[in-house]
Amino acid sequence: MRLVTFTRPGKLQQEVGALGAGDAVLDLAAAEPLLRGQSMLDLAAAPALLDKARAAMPKAPVVEGAKLCAPIPRPPKNVFCVGKNYHEHAKEFAGSGFDGGAKDVVPPFPVVFSKPHTSIIAQGEKILGHLDPTGGVDYEGELGVVIGQGGRGIAKADALKHVFGYTIINDVTARHLQKRHSQWILGKGLDTFCPMGPAILTADEVPDPTTLVLTTWVNGEQRQKAPVADLIFDIPTLIEAISAVITLEPGDVIATGTPAGVGIGFNPPVFLKSGDVVKIEISGIGVLENPVA
Incomplete structure (x- = not known):
């Protein structure tokens, strides 16, 4: 459903x-x-x-x-986001010069940051790229996990029982701000920089989320394609790690990370510009498509 x-x-x-x-x-x-x-x-x-x-x-x-509208226009908390969670993207990020001198190409533990609810927009709404004064707007297609039954200290073995469903998220990023401020919330949390949707595919339809496949296009050109099975830290691990210290509530959203193929992976980097259209599809969930203004 x-x-x-x-x-x-x-x-x-x-x-x-x-x-x-x-x-x-x-x-x-x-x-x-x-x-x-x-x-x-x-x-x-x-x-x-x-x-x-x-x-x-x-x-x-x-x-x-x-x-x-966005399926959850205002989650109970900021959207939880996970950085560097696909092996090939971790490599391209480390080699891009935007990683701020991080020592580990592949992180030993999940890298978790957040995006405020004011960054959330719906399918078809405009990403306001001009809000980034540095001209470094990039896309990141991601699988979003929506929590159903909440809790703290959720065990990995029980984690999928706490999932309400799955959606699509574009973790839009102002790369120069991300690098400049080290902590990523200012580079990731700009207004309109979290397109979400179009729907939530309920968890009963997805017995094994690792079978889902994510694909991203920019202006019709395929940029990203990867199975969720390629995650470094899988969904149960992420739920266990976050809930160990923060109580998860119904409707909380976790963006699980992006695969290789983002704009900073090009040499030179290819950033989004006004008029570009980013389209992300995840099998079973649908298509999230947003123009850049």
């Missing part, structure tokens, strides 16, 4: 729906009144509500003119 957050024409209130045939937005609340007024955070926190949504989907009508 692919769940979405959407608005109706002329309305500001966000609602939860599902994607049907042809990616049409389905009105789950019309088929199940108990879902009216519920948010994606509510569904992540309550398995019974998710069951109601699943039962309602075959009877749900199409919402004409629906506009997609």
Whole structure:
């Protein structure tokens, strides 16, 4: 099941729906009144509500003119992000000159930073590249993990039981700011620098997330393609590491890292410019596409 957050024409209130045939937005609340007024955070926190949504989907009508929002426009915390988590990307980052003199090409432990909710935008919305005064805007296609049942001290063996579903994230980065400030939040957290969506593929549809494949195109040119199986630190390891010290809550989002093929991997680097379009696809989830303004 692919769940979405959407608005109706002329309305500001966000609602939860599902994607049907042809990616049409389905009105789950019309088929199940108990879902009216519920948010994606509510569904992540309550398995019974998710069951109601699943039962309602075959009877749900199409919402004409629906506009997609980010699936979770405002997570409980900043988006957790993981750096240098594919072997080939770790190598290209280390050789790019933007790594700030890090000693380890492949990190011995997960590199975790965050992006504020003000950086989150939806499918189709514009990445405001001009907010980076240094002209070093880059893309990073990533698998996003959405937490369902929360907790602290989650064991690796139990971690996937705490996953609500999976989405797509573009960890857009201002490379010069990332290097300049060493800590990455200023280079990663600019407004609009976290496109997310289009949907959340529920975890029951993904018994083994390592089978998912991520592909990124810029202006139709394929730049990235890798299976999630290539992660250095897999999803259970990331959940265990983060929850060891921070309580995870329903709706928290973890961006798991990007594979090789980003703009700084070129010689010279190829940064995004106004008019470029970044398209990211993950098998089963859909396509996240955003223009650069």
